[in-house]
Amino acid sequence: MILKIFKYGEKVLREKALRTGIVTDELKALADDMLETMHKAKGVGLAAQQVGRLERLCVIDIPDGCETDEDAAFNAPIAMPLKMFNPEIIAREGSERDKEGCLSFPGVGGSIVRARQVVCQYMDENSMPQIITARGFLARAIQHETDHLDGVLYIDHMTAVERLEYAAKLKKLSKGNGGTR
Numbered sequence: 001m002i003l004k005i006f007k008y009g010e011k012v013l014r015e016k017a018l019r020t021g022i023v024t025d026e027l028k029a030l031a032d033d034m035l036e037t038m039h040k041a042k043g044v045g046l047a048a049q050q051v052g053r054l055e056r057l058c059v060i061d062i063p064d065g066c067e068t069d070e071d072a073a074f075n076a077p078i079a080m081p082l083k084m085f086n087p088e089i090i091a092r093e094g095s096e097r098d099k100e101g102c103l104s105f106p107g108v109g110g111s112i113v114r115a116r117q118v119v120c121q122y123m124d125e126n127s128m129p130q131i132i133t134a135r136g137f138l139a140r141a142i143q144h145e146t147d148h149l150d151g152v153l154y155i156d157h158m159t160a161v162e163r164l165e166y167a168a169k170l171k172k173l174s175k176g177n178g179g180t181r
């Protein structure tokens with residue numbers, strides 16, 4: 001089922017998600033609906049708040065060709081798509097600036113500094129604990145989505161100059177979605 005994607009300005013994007021218990025059939029269905037919604041919108045990641053929910057759940061699916069060959073080889077053991085319940089980043093290493101976008105910010109881009117590599121622990125859809133080490137674009141997506149689950153948006157990581165550059169676009173987007181700023 002395709003879900004509504006909540007856009008910048010809607011309050012739910014600033015709320016903190018709540019950890020889930022074991023993965024019920026209902027939660028599995030939600031993760032599948034989020035993936036379907038994300039694929040249709042041509043995104044690579046989606047967090048629960050973006051569909052108006054507060055479960056600590058995000059989905060990620062990096063299409064082939066989005067990563068450097070070196071990063072793709074490093075990330076190869078991590079099977080796509082990822083359905084991550086209660087994800088927490090437990091280690092970060094290095095940093096790099098790269099382009100980033102978000103389905104809740106149509107028409108807005110930006111270039112954001114993120115850790116180059118992260119270690120993330122989460123529970124999979126069989127309620128089994130998992131730990132993965134990801135690099136590059138996938139590491140960026142994991143940081144972006146876990147931020148969403150904490151009510152943090154990628155524009156929060158923009159420099160003052162970038163924020164100024166996007167200020168008019170962001171204000172318009174927020175106002176169109178019931179926001180006050």
Ligand SMILES: [Zn+2]
Pocket residue numbers: 101102103104144148
């Ligand atoms: Zn996003």
